[in-house]
Amino acid sequence: MVTGERARDVTFPSAGAMLAGTFAVPDSRDPAPGVVMVGGSGPSDRTNDDFFPPIQQGLVEAGFAVLSYDKRGVGGSSGDWLAGTIDDFAVDAVAALDFLRAQPEVHAETTGLFGHSEGGWVVLRAAAGGDVPWVITNGCPGMTxxxxxxxxxxxxxxxxxxxxxxxxxxxxxxxxxxxxxxxxxxxxxxxxxxxxxxxxxxxxxxxxxxxxxxxxxxxxxxxxxxQDHDPIPDVLRLRCPHLATFGGADELVPVADSIGLFATAVCRAERHPRATLTVELFPHADHRVQVRGATALVPGYVETLARWITVGSWPW
Structure with missing residues (x-):
């Protein structure tokens, strides 16, 4: 879990469920940009099987407030994820975003969404047509x-x-x-x-x-x-910049095809002018942006996220 005196457990409501998570803020007197982290498939908790804490820690150290939460029916959250849909999970992500934006330590206008794997589909659905300033997907398939x-x-x-x-x-x-x-x-x-x-x-x-x-x-x-959820209609409805990160050796996701589908969507005339696409590919990294046999993120991954949120997500 994230260390430091400014990390605390929180709860917030969402569509009949009470979701539980961890909220961490940097040591700063000024409100910080925020990041909501949405986990992948299955019964993912706020750590996403220990994948999230090093990212969360790195982002906090880089000056971001971060909220990660247990999927409904997992850990401290009520409800049942098996009874849900991508739409339901997107409602939860929006509830998490609203909660984070409401915290006095957070700068609401620069607070966005990060989704891993299935969580990428979730945050794309949550951001589609909305007022989210930016969205990041990691290892998110561009297909069903x-x-x-x-x-x-x-x-x-x-x-x-x-x-x-x-x-x-x-x-x-x-x-x-x-x-x-x-x-x-x-x-x-x-x-x-x-x-x-x-x-x-x-x-x-x-x-x-x-x-x-x-x-x-x-x-x-x-x-x-x-099984037939298609993320591309959501990509077409984005009104904000999108960073898509991938491991080049991901054995779970067809990376080249996913990049192609996202890039093709960007070229569609109906895309909003602010809905830019940035792709960051980490060679030899897997679905969790780790190199085979390693237990740590590839060097520069968190720095890439922090730099893009700070600079790359504001192209105008």
Whole structure:
């Protein structure tokens, strides 16, 4: 967690839930620009599985006030994330932004949103058409969850020793059938029967088993609601600068395709003139902007965020 006497636990309401988080401010007499940090997929808490604290600490040391919070139904927050949607999570992000802006230590007009992975989709939805001054996404796919998850599965299959292309294709075919089942509204029992109807090769059984064994009825229903979320309409509705950061060795997200989709959206005539795009790619870094085998952020990552918020997000 963030250290220092000016970090404290807070709670704030959002759409029938009470969300809990950590609010930290720099040692300064003047109000500081603020950053709301929104976690990724699954039951992410305010630390996002220990990914957020070093970023939060670095931003506070750079002069920013930072709020990170537990997803609804996680940690100290009430509610149930599995009952939610990207829209619900975006409502929570806006509630967090409003809370942060209301703090006397924070300069409201320069306070924006940072979202990691799924949190990138969330902050783009929260900022779309609104008065958010800037938005940052890290490792945010430019395509739907269904397309991104297929890429992640295909990448994982490529890393399995001894697997043949035909065997990998069988696992991907099961995945594709599940996506189609979700689109036609299949319940969990039908989805389970579908998986059981395939003869999964032994070479990929453990990997695919790990993927499917985590799914229960609640997660299946959540996945169905989320799988075809497209972030590009939200990108087109932005009225603020967008910084998209990626690790060049991200095995979960098709980085080049995501950058291309974001860049194509920027060229659309309907984009707001302030809705600029900045892309920062960190070679050899993974989904959490760490180099394989390392436990720390790549050098310069937090500095890049701080510099862009201070200078790059105000192009006019």
């Amino acid at each position: 969850p269904a397309a991104q998850d297929r890429y992640a599965l295909a990448t994982a299959l490529q890393a399995v020793d001894g697997i043949t292309p035909d065997e990998a294709d069988i696992a991907l075919a099961v995945y594709d059938q599940l996506v189609e089942a979700g689109r036609r509204g299949a319940d969990f029992a039908e989805a389970t029967r579908l998986v059981q109807s395939f003869s999964i090769p032994a070479s990929v059984e453990e990997l695919f088993g790990e993927y499917w064994s985590e799914t229960d009825e609640s997660l299946w229903e959540f996945t169905k609601r989320k």
